[in-house]
Amino acid sequence: MAQPTTSILCTDLGFEWPDGRPVLSGFHLAVGPGRTGLVGLNGAGKSTLLRLIAGELTPASGAVRIAGELAYLPQDLTVASDQRVDETLGIRAKREALHAIESGDVDERHFAALGDDWDVEERARATLDRLGLTGLHLDRTTGELSGGQAVLLHLAALLLRRPDVLLLDEPTNNLDAQARARLYDAVAAFPGVLLLVSHDRELLERVDQIADLRDGEVTWYGGNFSAYRAALAAEQESAERLVRNAEADVKRQKRDLVEATQRLAKSAAYGKARSVRRNDPKALADKLQGKGEETAGRLRGMHTERLNEAKERLAVAEEAVRDDAEIRIDLPRTAVPAGRSVLQLERVRLAYGGVVDLELRGPERVALIGRNGSGKTTLLRTVAGELAPAEGMITTPVPMRYLPQRLDVLDDEATVFRNVKAYAPAATDNDVRARLARFLFRGARADQQAGTLSGGERFRATLAALLLADPPPQLLLLDEPTNNLDLASVRQLTQALAGYRGTLVVASHDYPFLREIGITRWLEWDGGELHAVDPR
Structure with a gap:
């Protein structure tokens, strides 16, 4: 039987903070094999979404489904200073069982704890080496590790589990250039479904697609970050052109409305004067004036409707243009x-x-x-x-x-x-x-x-x-x-x-x-x- 494609599926997802501030509502997301970069403005809900997918937060509505085993590297790691490296890697019990067996203790519980993982230390060492943590002894405590080393150590722990789905939230934080290069290689080599949040352009160059989270919805862009930026620039250029055209249309419709109003006023004044010159009976004059006002009303309504439609097109065009606020201060x-x-x-x-x-x-x-x-x-x-x-x-x-x-x-x-x-x-x-x-x-x-x-x-x-x-x-x-x-x-x-x-x-x-x-x-x-x- 064919194995199902590992994936992340969010259906009609809703979430708000305890103070009532909404984050997501009716949100949908489907992520398949490959590497996906999740981008968006701070506060858009990227980290919250990853925590919902990882099960750290409970949605108010909707559901999250994961096909396969999931592993999650959060943005803010909590590192216990007295914890050993092998504990962080999740292999301490297996190492202790292995060492007991090697020393001649054939208690069945050691074999049960170890399972088939006889090469656990070699795999752990190889994973640490691949991430640039060469020389980090498995018995060492993590208290003296830098922030960057802690990130790589926790990533090693996740990779040792061989997950089907891997979530990474700003994984290059605190990493120097060499450590980032190691993480880039690990990301490029990951065989399953990878969803990462990052502002690191070099890392985003290594993804297969970009998911742009904005205003509670995701827009998809094929390719890496450069392709995304090029597509976004083209979109914004088109959106700005539409705004300019819509602004020009609004001005034109305003001008047409003013000109039509002036023409109608002149026509009404001319009709009234002509009726006076002809000495039209009052009933006929009132009838002619009524018809004129009815025609003028239709024309004004037509021009007003056109102006309102132009304003609506302008509003829609303006919404498509990104206007990310900027800090401007003097101290x-x-x-x-x-x-x-x-x-x-x-x-x-x-x-x-x-x-x-x-x-x-x-x-x-x-x-x-x-x-x-x-x-x-x-x-x-x-x-x-x-x-x-x-x-x-x-x-x-x-x-x-x-x-x-x-x-x-x-x-x-x-x-x-x-x-x-x-x-x-x-x-x-x-x-x-x-x-x-x-x-x-x-x-x-x-x-x-x-x-x-x-x-x-x-x-x-x-x-x-x-x-x-x-x-x-x-x-x-x-x-x-x-x-x-x-x-x-x-x-x-x-x-x-x-x-x-x-x-x-x-x-x-x-x-x-x-x-x-x-x-x-x-x-x-x-x-x-x-x-x-x-x-x-």
Whole structure:
């Protein structure tokens, strides 16, 4: 009997958050074999959809059906620091059974636990090697793994299960260039149904089709990201042309209506004057006037109907044009005088090794680059005061704020407004709302609970809280800020940082983003010391 094609099927799916905010309604999706990239604006519901498919969320209506075994890599991984690598891979019990058998213990329970998986360690080792985790011992704990290493380790755990359907949510977050290349290869080699959410253009170049989630519906585009962008550009060019034509038609119909009204008025005046000259009886004059008014009414109605139809065509054409809102802010209070010292590290020894001597002066824009696991986050957390240095002195003579990778500075139970207000308690409510509007949180959006925000929305809210804080930060530390952001949100972040006047330190693997925000100084951290580098 032929095996059924592995697939994802969502039928009439509905979901809303506990606060009543709708995400999906009457949603349909069918995904077959191959690699599918799911794209869309932050807040469109991409991650929520993956969680519904994975069974982490329960739909309010409709159904999700999966043919085959499913595995899911979420956007925000929870890594237990005391967990062993083989536990994360899900093979610890099998390893223990294998080692017991090899040592001569022939208890039946060991054979039952191991099953036919006699090469479990070899398969695990090969999978880790393929993902660039060579040298990661299976007995090691995961506490010292970097964010990128944790992502690859969890992906290895999923691949070891040999799933039929694989869901990946922003899998390249925190990965350096070499780790991303390993993940690209794993994606390209996956034989089943793959559905991934990503803003990584290089990864999306490796998919077979793009599903664009917008306004609760999916539009399909064949081919990879480049093909999708080309098709979208053609669509938008056509839509904008239709808008221009519809606008011209509205103007023409308005002009025709005015001209027709003027002609009818002249005709009515002429008819009335002629009737007076002829001294027509009143009954005849009234009859002629009535017929004229009836004809004029029909003509006005015809022109008005044409104008309304033209306006409707314009509204439909305008809906087809994407108008993704942009952040435009100016933050003069963050300005720091040129040459002023904003940070000094004197022989600072980090908790996990490495000694740093560094001085930053305003208003530099510094990129902190380096391999996964080299300690960039440790360095930033030490500067931010979250980790105590083993020795040395850190001086920050200006107000400083730190944006961590995990975006855990917001209170999930509080609204966006309340979170930002907590950072600027002296500001009036109206002032806070006006500031939030510049970060695209207008009206009811400012009253959403932080815990219900998408990854990109949460980032925007966190950035608003930090940049609008009192006192305003003149030194801003950002750790992998483009993680979880779609391409439109990356553009919004770039625009927001254009209005920042202080000193900026950004740890990132996203070189195009770093160049766009005007980095003036590139520093590479290798876990031992900082080196000035030229990224060209």
